[in-house]
Amino acid sequence: MTEIFHQHQQENSFLGFWLYLMTDLIMFAALFASYIVLKNNNFNSPGGEELFNLSLVLFSTIVLLTSSFTCGLAGLYVEKRNVRATSFWLLLTLILGSFFLFLGYKELNNLVLEGYSWQTNAFLSAFFSLIILHGLHIAAGILWITVSFFQLRSFGLSDFVASKLRRLFLFWHFLDVVWIFIFTIVYLYAHI
Amino acid sequence: MKFWFGKLTWASLPHEWFTIGGALSMVLAGLGIFVYLTYTKKWKWLWQEWLTSTDPKKIGIMYFVVAALMLVRGGLDAGMIWLQQSLASGSGGYLTADHFQQIFTAHGTIMIFFVTTGFLFGLMNYILPLQIGARDVAFPLLNTLSFWLYAAGALFINLFFFFGGEFAATGWLAMPPLSELEFSPGVGVDYWIWSLQISGLGSLLSGVNLLVTILKMRAPGMTLMKMPMFVWTCLGSLLLVVSTFPILTMTLLMLSLDRAFGMHFFTSNLGGNPMLYVNLIWSWGHPEVYILMLPAFGIYSEIVATFSRRRLFGYGSLVADALLISGLSMLVWLHHFFTMGAGANVNAFFGIMTGLIAIPTGVQIFNWLATLYKGDPRFTSAMHWFFGFVFTFTLGGMAGVMLGIPGLDFQLHNSLFLVAHFHTMVIGGALFGIFAAITYWFPKVTGFLLNEKWGKRAFWLWIAGFLVSFTPLYILGLMGVTRRLDHYDASRGWQGLFMVAGLGFIIICVAVCAQIWQIIVSIKERKQNQDQSGDPWDGRTLEWSTSSPPPVYNFAVIPEIKNRDAFWDMKVSGQVDKLVSGQANKQYEDIVMPKNTAVGIYISAFLFLVGFAFVWHIVWLGAVGFVGAVTCVIFRSFDHHTEFTIKSEDVAKMESRGLKEIWQLKQ
Numbered sequence: 001m002t003e004i005f006h007q008h009q010q011e012n013s014f015l016g017f018w019l020y021l022m023t024d025l026i027m028f029a030a031l032f033a034s035y036i037v038l039k040n041n042n043f044n045s046p047g048g049e050e051l052f053n054l055s056l057v058l059f060s061t062i063v064l065l066t067s068s069f070t071c072g073l074a075g076l077y078v079e080k081r082n083v084r085a086t087s088f089w090l091l092l093t094l095i096l097g098s099f100f101l102f103l104g105y106k107e108l109n110n111l112v113l114e115g116y117s118w119q120t121n122a123f124l125s126a127f128f129s130l131i132i133l134h135g136l137h138i139a140a141g142i143l144w145i146t147v148s149f150f151q152l153r154s155f156g157l158s159d160f161v162a163s164k165l166r167r168l169f170l171f172w173h174f175l176d177v178v179w180i181f182i183f184t185i186v187y188l189y190a191h192i
Numbered sequence: 193m194k195f196w197f198g199k200l201t202w203a204s205l206p207h208e209w210f211t212i213g214g215a216l217s218m219v220l221a222g223l224g225i226f227v228y229l230t231y232t233k234k235w236k237w238l239w240q241e242w243l244t245s246t247d248p249k250k251i252g253i254m255y256f257v258v259a260a261l262m263l264v265r266g267g268l269d270a271g272m273i274w275l276q277q278s279l280a281s282g283s284g285g286y287l288t289a290d291h292f293q294q295i296f297t298a299h300g301t302i303m304i305f306f307v308t309t310g311f312l313f314g315l316m317n318y319i320l321p322l323q324i325g326a327r328d329v330a331f332p333l334l335n336t337l338s339f340w341l342y343a344a345g346a347l348f349i350n351l352f353f354f355f356g357g358e359f360a361a362t363g364w365l366a367m368p369p370l371s372e373l374e375f376s377p378g379v380g381v382d383y384w385i386w387s388l389q390i391s392g393l394g395s396l397l398s399g400v401n402l403l404v405t406i407l408k409m410r411a412p413g414m415t416l417m418k419m420p421m422f423v424w425t426c427l428g429s430l431l432l433v434v435s436t437f438p439i440l441t442m443t444l445l446m447l448s449l450d451r452a453f454g455m456h457f458f459t460s461n462l463g464g465n466p467m468l469y470v471n472l473i474w475s476w477g478h479p480e481v482y483i484l485m486l487p488a489f490g491i492y493s494e495i496v497a498t499f500s501r502r503r504l505f506g507y508g509s510l511v512a513d514a515l516l517i518s519g520l521s522m523l524v525w526l527h528h529f530f531t532m533g534a535g536a537n538v539n540a541f542f543g544i545m546t547g548l549i550a551i552p553t554g555v556q557i558f559n560w561l562a563t564l565y566k567g568d569p570r571f572t573s574a575m576h577w578f579f580g581f582v583f584t585f586t587l588g589g590m591a592g593v594m595l596g597i598p599g600l601d602f603q604l605h606n607s608l609f610l611v612a613h614f615h616t617m618v619i620g621g622a623l624f625g626i627f628a629a630i631t632y633w634f635p636k637v638t639g640f641l642l643n644e645k646w647g648k649r650a651f652w653l654w655i656a657g658f659l660v661s662f663t664p665l666y667i668l669g670l671m672g673v674t675r676r677l678d679h680y681d682a683s684r685g686w687q688g689l690f691m692v693a694g695l696g697f698i699i700i701c702v703a704v705c706a707q708i709w710q711i712i713v714s715i716k717e718r719k720q721n722q723d724q725s726g727d728p729w730d731g732r733t734l735e736w737s738t739s740s741p742p743p744v745y746n747f748a749v750i751p752e753i754k755n756r757d758a759f760w761d762m763k764v765s766g767q768v769d770k771l772v773s774g775q776a777n778k779q780y781e782d783i784v785m786p787k788n789t790a791v792g793i794y795i796s797a798f799l800f801l802v803g804f805a806f807v808w809h810i811v812w813l814g815a816v817g818f819v820g821a822v823t824c825v826i827f828r829s830f831d832h833h834t835e836f837t838i839k840s841e842d843v844a845k846m847e848s849r850g851l852k853e854i855w856q857l858k859q
Contacts, residue, residue, distance in 0.1 A: 041463025
């Protein structure tokens with residue numbers, strides 16, 4: 001009885017988490033819309049085409065996409081119930097994610113050192129908010145991966161842990177998708 | 193000191209008559225409850241049976257208690273507004289302009305977010321699982337968390353009485369640049385933002401939770417097109433919740449970033465765009481109106497079908513209406529500000545979309561009337577509310593169509609005509625629906641019926657009071673009175689009509705007293721009005737197949753659904769004895785139920801601290817709240833003994849005892 005209950009619960013959790021991601025996506029959509037409305041309101045400060053360092057952003061994009069790949073491999077090993085390989089690829093994902101966060105921090109910090117902050121104008125308010133919101137999501141993902149290590153150690157790859165990990169992977173890939181939009185709408189768009 | 197207390201100083205403590213009064217009455221009420229609970233030794237009972245409960249039925253009742261308290265709170269605000277406007281001819285009136293503005297802001301915010309929303313989520317919690325033949329919602333912990341976030345938000349909005357002494361003076365949607373730091377430097381707007389953020393998060397989580405419940409937890413055989421109409425309208429409403437509340441969250445977040453971190457999303461300088469806020473908030477705000485209305489439509493559908501003893505006429509078209517209304521409601525937000533100057537084409541588009549909504553809404557009304565026609569209607573007090581609704585809603589709907597015509601709207605925009613219109617919709621539509629629902633489902637929740645005589649009296653008082661108070665506002669609006677006036681020139685000659693409206697408020701107060709009296713009388717006479725069958729109205733849907741009140745697991749045996757109006761179908765085909773009286777063969781299964789948990793309370797308390805820290809700029813407190821909430825989530829994620837099993841023998845015992853005993857099998 002309990003097993004059937006748990007199985008149903010895990011199916012529900014997957015759908016529920018997926019729905020949560022859609023709500024998160026709508027939050028990002030509202031911020032994207034605001035960014036597009038405000039992106040030319042730079043108020044005599046330089047706009048995106050001058051401020052953005054495309055090669056740095058391209059590099060961090062590659063880092064994040066690679067982390068999605070390693071995350072996908074971890075997912076494959078979860079289905080094979082291989083704790084060691086799962087942990088290994090998760091660890092790699094964590095490292096790449098942290099590196100991505102570091103790169104993002106560098107980028108924003110460089111802007112601040114040059115004298116452009118979120119207080120400068122509406123365009124930069126929207127830009128900083130978008131990047132930081134995404135970064136906070138990545139940070140949450142990193143915390144989640146860290147917690148997962150402990151869960152793997154305590155419970156192994158039980159159904160309970162595997163179901164949580166599947167949701168973690170969904171989350172991580174979702175952040176990748178959002179980043180693709182940021183890369184396109186914020187960075188590429190500024191250079192057109 | 194600045195580190196420990198942020199902007200909080202001695203001057204923030206209550207020192208005006210209304211803050212002292214508010215704070216004092218809250219402290220006294222709290223003290224009274226504390227003393228009562230300690231004296232009767234009920235703390236443990238309260239904590240175990242109610243506060244930490246994961247039973248959606250109990251959570252539903254708690255929603256109702258908080259919402260009813262907030263109704264009184266928002267009603268007091270309404271009375272103060274009416275009194276001011278009745279006196280405010282020339283230099284009259286007893287409130288300062290600033291205080292008056294705070295009152296109408298609080299009134300609107302409370303009535304929408306904490307009264308109507310609270311009642312509807314309470315109702316959904318109680319009724320939805322029963323109607324789809326489920327034992328619980330999909331995520332029990334999330335459900336308690338949603339409730340406690342809602343409760344924390346309700347407490348938060350009243351916190352300004354104690355600290356700060358001012359609420360937002362911006363109107364219930366806090367439009368910038370007025371709500372920006374430059375023009376509202378106090379903490380009022382921050383209180384507004386964070387009470388909505390906290391309770392809004394609760395609504396969002398509830399939306400996800402109940403949506404999954406409807407999609408995944410229906411009893412076997414209940415296909416989508418066999419769901420009761422209330423479930424369908426809730427589905428439409430919940431789809432709107434999950435697709436628009438994130439916009440609200442983001443918009444409020446941007447406003448608070450402006451205020452706390454000096455950003456420029458909506459400021460009037462450095463490139464900020466206040467109209468962006470107006471667009472964003474209304475693209476949540478208009479669907480919100482339908483989030484409140486749709487479940488009410490479902491309630492009326494259930495009531496009309498039950499009391500006509502007839503299948504709903506045009507079920508398929510009612511389903512289509514619910515979905516159409518959900519879809520269209522996301523395409524009309526601009527009609528709230530035709531005067532923005534978006535141009536004729538844009539205004540025309542949104543005007544047409546607004547007109548289109550009248551079609552599915554009208555179809556619904558004809559469907560209900562057609563159900564009555566050739567039905568066998570019984571004019572109980574629930575039906576009284578329905579007829580009252582048809583009358584007021586048609587009236588208010590036509591006023592709405594008028595407002596939706598851009599040309600007319602330029603005349604009526606921000607006038608009392610608008611105020612009268614949306615009060616007609618929210619009171620005559622949603623609130624009457626909630627009252628109808630209370631009358632209808634009360635015996636299911638308590639096991640005895642509400643007094644019909646007092647119910648009908650309350651209804652007639654309500655509808656009279658409603659018409660007396662809001663008809664003058666339509667007239668005043670056409671005379672050119674703008675909304676939110678704290679005083680007006682005596683030569684205008686408006687005072688008489690304002691006083692009539694004030695009279696209407698008094699009638700409504702009498703109506704509320706009649707409702708309270710109705711409940712008292714019903715409790716006194718509960719022996720005579722007991723409902724032992726569990727099905728006092730000859731109902732059609734599954735909730736009536738359980739005992740009143742239902743056992744903690746709702747259904748000892750999950751029913752198999754063959755037809756729409758599942759319970760009616762069982763009664764007609766004679767299966768009902770098998771279902772109700774237990775399953776004559778006495779074969780029960782073990783039932784798995786979630787354990788009680790206090791995690792929802794802890795997380796809400798921590799997020800409450802985060803909100804408080806943001807209002808007063810206390811960094812350490814914000815960090816404590818945030819880390820605390822995250823830690824709760826992490827600890828909970830290690831716990832996989834979150835449910836327990838009721839053995840089949842115990843189920844059999846409880847079923848044979850008529851389920852009356854309070855059930856004590858917790859581990």
